[in-house]
Amino acid sequence: MSDTRQRLIDGAIETIRRHGIAGASTRTIAATANVNQALVFYHFGSVHELLKAACLAATEARLAGYTEHLTDVTDLRELLALGRRLHAEERALGNVTVLGQMLAGAQTDPHLAEATAAALALWVGPVEETITRLMADSPLAGYVDTAGLARAVCAGFIGLELFEGVDPAGADAALDALDRLARLVEVIDGLGPVARRALRARLRG
């Protein structure tokens, strides 16, 4: 891996964090990376390819210290707290969430859509595994599709990250509310055998 390539990717990530996808031009990226602007095209061919590589790298870096912690999670509230901590770190570090910018751009840019789908899969996969594991001995197992639930959780976090940029207090209140709901599920999981049977019957009926 060329040194210049890596510096361009790092510069692109930082530029997206500071100015959003729309503000990530080849000139600002190159300036941030302390590299000649024409090298973007020598190494990546187009600004799209650089952005794709940068977005994937940003997602991988973001998830690097996250996926391994997922295996330690023992209940839903911990999963939520882990996401919340990561979310706060991301916010403190770089202001703008890269995945949110990618998703918004992906709505109209096929190049970005491809990279975004790949980045999302990197995130959704481990979350789904964790949720499946957590729900294994819950009365809700088999009742809620874990794949759908994982996507709902991830989508919710992305929405909240975007929310945070406009109404930080509201986003915090939303996270508190979700924490309460997670506790509710925890309580349900702690039900005795009689109550479990009753609940499952009600859910089926």
Added chain:
Amino acid sequence: MSDTRQRLIDGAIETIRRHGIAGASTRTIAATANVNQALVFYHFGSVHELLKAACLAATEARLAGYTEHLTDVTDLRELLALGRRLHAEERALGNVTVLGQMLAGAQTDPHLAEATAAALALWVGPVEETITRLMADSPLAGYVDTAGLARAVCAGFIGLELFEGVDPAGADAALDALDRLARLVEVIDGLGPVARRALRARLRG
């Protein structure tokens, strides 16, 4: 209200839907509206002001047939189904969700952030009222902050709308999972007095 003003706003909304916020230039907007480009600045002063007006108008139009239906909603699943229907209509109509684009842009553009906050408030308010009403006689009343819950719901929908542009099947699975969860809450709300007391005690403990 000048006819030209309204046509520019409509053109701006359509342009954002088709090309995203980043692709909504004064020239494309004016062309879509069949209006001279310079009139953007005569009527709105700047492209920012036009986008602000357009985003607010889009949100109002979106909520027009929605808020009134909220008063008919009698349980959480209906609220979800209503959001889902609106979401599908939006997608069928214009490809790109305007609020999602606004939120993404608002992360780095203060002008847009102001308008986005206003638009969000238009949406969150009625949802919060509805949720508060629905939860009034639930065992969960007072346990979950309705303001936070409303924001979580709205943020989740925005995340899902963005998700839909990249992975439609995944977004659908997520909505199905949320529907199941809503049904769970419904079951909880239908608990008898003994079970309610037991649940509340567990939630407190």
Added chain:
DNA sequence: CTGCGATTTGAGCGACCGCTCAATCGGTTC
């Protein structure tokens, strides 16, 4: 040192951006 391929550089092309401006138009008033 010479030659050569890989890398880097600065300049610049055409296209589009937000925005300005003098000129023009159309309706109202005297």
Added chain:
DNA sequence: GAACCGATTGAGCGGTCGCTCAAATCGCAG
């Protein structure tokens, strides 16, 4: 008809965009 005024027009300014290109520079094999 003349004077007036809000609305509209087309041209164009300065600036940034993605991208190209010939020339310069570098590390290395012969």
